[in-house]
Amino acid sequence: MTTLSDYFDYRLDADGNKYVEVSMRGVTLLRLPATNKGTAFSVQERIELGLDGLLPPQVTDLEHQLERVYTNYQKQPNDIAKYQFLRALQDRTEVLFYALLERHLEEMVPIVYTPTIGLAVQQFSSNFTSTRGLTFSVANIDRAETILKNYALHDIRMIVVTDSSSILGIGDQGMGGLAICIGKLGLYTVGGGMCPFQTLPINLDVGTNRAELLNDPFYLGEHTQRLHDQPYFELVDKFVNAVQKVWPKAIIQWEDFAKNVAFDLLAKYKDQVSCFNDDIQGTGAVALAGLLSACRKKGETLAEQTVVVVGAGAGGFGVATAIKEGMLREGLSDEQVLQRIFVIDAHGLVVKEATTEAYKLPLSHTQASYHDWDIPDERVPNLLEVVTHAKPGVLLGLTGVPGLFSEAVVKTMARNHPQPIIFPLSNPTDNCEATPKDIIEWTHGTAMVATGSPSADVEYQGRHYPIGQGNNAFIFPGLGFAAVLGECSRISEAMVLESAYALADYIAENCMAAGLIFPPVGDLKQVSLLVATRVLAKALEDGSATRRDLVGIDLEAYVQANLWKAEYSPYKYAGTSA
Numbered sequence: 001m002t003t004l005s006d007y008f009d010y011r012l013d014a015d016g017n018k019y020v021e022v023s024m025r026g027v028t029l030l031r032l033p034a035t036n037k038g039t040a041f042s043v044q045e046r047i048e049l050g051l052d053g054l055l056p057p058q059v060t061d062l063e064h065q066l067e068r069v070y071t072n073y074q075k076q077p078n079d080i081a082k083y084q085f086l087r088a089l090q091d092r093t094e095v096l097f098y099a100l101l102e103r104h105l106e107e108m109v110p111i112v113y114t115p116t117i118g119l120a121v122q123q124f125s126s127n128f129t130s131t132r133g134l135t136f137s138v139a140n141i142d143r144a145e146t147i148l149k150n151y152a153l154h155d156i157r158m159i160v161v162t163d164s165s166s167i168l169g170i171g172d173q174g175m176g177g178l179a180i181c182i183g184k185l186g187l188y189t190v191g192g193g194m195c196p197f198q199t200l201p202i203n204l205d206v207g208t209n210r211a212e213l214l215n216d217p218f219y220l221g222e223h224t225q226r227l228h229d230q231p232y233f234e235l236v237d238k239f240v241n242a243v244q245k246v247w248p249k250a251i252i253q254w255e256d257f258a259k260n261v262a263f264d265l266l267a268k269y270k271d272q273v274s275c276f277n278d279d280i281q282g283t284g285a286v287a288l289a290g291l292l293s294a295c296r297k298k299g300e301t302l303a304e305q306t307v308v309v310v311g312a313g314a315g316g317f318g319v320a321t322a323i324k325e326g327m328l329r330e331g332l333s334d335e336q337v338l339q340r341i342f343v344i345d346a347h348g349l350v351v352k353e354a355t356t357e358a359y360k361l362p363l364s365h366t367q368a369s370y371h372d373w374d375i376p377d378e379r380v381p382n383l384l385e386v387v388t389h390a391k392p393g394v395l396l397g398l399t400g401v402p403g404l405f406s407e408a409v410v411k412t413m414a415r416n417h418p419q420p421i422i423f424p425l426s427n428p429t430d431n432c433e434a435t436p437k438d439i440i441e442w443t444h445g446t447a448m449v450a451t452g453s454p455s456a457d458v459e460y461q462g463r464h465y466p467i468g469q470g471n472n473a474f475i476f477p478g479l480g481f482a483a484v485l486g487e488c489s490r491i492s493e494a495m496v497l498e499s500a501y502a503l504a505d506y507i508a509e510n511c512m513a514a515g516l517i518f519p520p521v522g523d524l525k526q527v528s529l530l531v532a533t534r535v536l537a538k539a540l541e542d543g544s545a546t547r548r549d550l551v552g553i554d555l556e557a558y559v560q561a562n563l564w565k566a567e568y569s570p571y572k573y574a575g576t577s578a
Contacts, residue, residue: 002154004153007035007152008023010569017570018569019569020570021571021573022035026051033090034196035571036093039055039060040062040568041059045571048573062099066099066103070103079116080123083116086101090132091129095567096566099567112183113473115430117180118428121173124179125176125213125221132182133201134202135202136203136204137204138206141239142238145246148242156199157249157250158200158484159201159250160255161203161239161253161255162202163206163236163257163258164178164205165206165226165256166256166258168256168431169400169426169427169430172208174208174219175219175221178203180256182201187473189564190524190566192480194484204239207222209225240269251275253275253278253476259357259359262279274490274491278475281322282476283319283425283472284318284321288322289501289504290517291394291396291423293518294517297517302330303330307341307396308342308386308387310396311344311398312345316396319396319425338363342392351366352364354380384409393413394422395420395421397423397426397432398425399426400426402432403434405434406434411442413443414446419446420448422434426452427453436449436451436465436467445461445465450470451469451470453469455467468517469518475499477528477531478502478528478529481532481559482535482536483544486539487545487547488545494542494544498535502530502534503519510523537555
């Protein structure tokens with residue numbers, strides 16, 4: 001088995017008890033976040049590891065440390081200050097960071113992930129204090145293999161990589177996208193159970209087209225225009241090849257790539273390496289799970305629905321594709337599915353005759369679809385016209401355009417259906433297509449609403465409406481962890497679809513009685529355990545998993561046994577104490 005690092009590794013003693021073997025002593029041990037226990041080092045450890053006198057004399061346990069850091073966290077004046085506080089803690093002592101995050105999951109996920117992560121991305125350069133992860137650019141991509149081999153962690157199993165071209169709803173953010181990779185991997189650990197010392201955030205700094213970054217003397221990324229076409233894909237090829245050579249068991253999660261390359265990269269690599277795109281597949285799976293939950297709550301099937309997906313980027317088309325796969329699973333034909341799914345982009349209904357982007361074609365309509373809608377020949381139907389004539393019961397937004405779901409659109413949905421399903425899923429909160437409060441009021445309380453970012457529950461005419469969050473964190477930690485445990489050679493479409501149905505089943509069993517469409521974030525660990533178990537079973541069934549020794553065993557128990565826990569272990573020095 002590959003060691004975690006030259007500096008430390010987990011071991012078992014003769015009695016099967018876990019301990020950490022370290023090759024460092026003294027102040028160096030306190031400077032590495034993976035090994036720093038701070039005041040929790042015992043007196044004996046301090047003496048043996050050369051820490052005697054370097055720490056305050058009071059020995060405290062993890063529980064005492066958690067109380068102290070949480071008290072300081074609460075003193076932070078705003079969300080971005082809280083984010084910086086948590087990042088500083090993560091870069092100082094990782095076990096304590098993850099223990100704190102797990103203890104206050106519902107409170108802190110919006111800080112380390114959406115919506116606060118959007119601000120952290122935008123302020124990455126100005127707030128930069130310490131390094132985490134790796135960055136590849138034109139300047140160093142030819143040394144990628146050497147850079148990976150020099151990295152302090154040797155057994156990387158999960159990589160989240162971005163080129164920062166399409167971050168949330170805020171677009172091209174250059175070097176700042178590394179922050180979102182760090183945040184995602186935090187959720188892999190606290191939610192999915194991944195050992196943080198087997199994860200790696202990576203930014204592909206291919207330049208930026210954002211003028212305010214290029215003109216900012218404090219911007220830390222490459223001050224060049226973005227690469228595109230062949231030079232861009234050559235850089236990505238060199239990155240993937242280096243990863244395959246150094247860490248052949250690593251899973252690659254593509255994160256926040258613009259639609260013009262996201263679909264191409266996924267199509268190119270999905271059968272070559274074990275990878276998935278969270279914006280396309282993760283967003284699709286979580287939206288499908290929410291839609292399945294809403295349908296079950298109404299006593300209807302997915303196959304009965306007519307759906308309008310607004311937004312044809314990576315997220316929007318990923319959602320439309322996931323719904324298509326769900327409808328096919330429920331017995332509809334391709335032709336029947338096309339009659340029930342309408343995708344709208346910035347120009348209106350996606351129509352074959354006007355579509356130049358190949359990835360849109362499988363769900364594009366023809367002019368025959370709306371020949372009786374009284375639409376002038378020179379244009380395609382807009383959102384209100386599609387909602388009026390197609391009479392959908394489901395409206396999903398992934399545009400990043402605030403206010404796009406107008407009162408007229410929402411009221412038309414309500415006129416056509418007694419319980420319309422309306423999910424404005426864009427992130428961050430300021431980019432939401434409509435507020436839950438407005439949707440509830442405009443539909444007189446009949447709509448079933450969920451959002452992409454955290455939203456407050458709504459009180460309307462004496463009734464309480466819980467607003468669930470369609471958070472990708474309910475999908476990607478379990479999906480990715482299953483791929484790691486199964487040492488999957490690919491992440492199949494069947495695995496992704498299974499993650500959606502696993503989440504929907506969790507909601508049906510644990511949340512529906514409370515009127516919830518999505519689980520509370522506090523359920524993240526339980527959700528991820530179920531998703532990982534179900535996806536691992538599917539990977540073994542369809543041949544994606546290479547760990548054939550797992551066939552026939554209790555997979556839930558296996559996943560549970562391999563969850564990393566944020567707890568301190570005893571330390572032993574690998575060498576001879578001075």
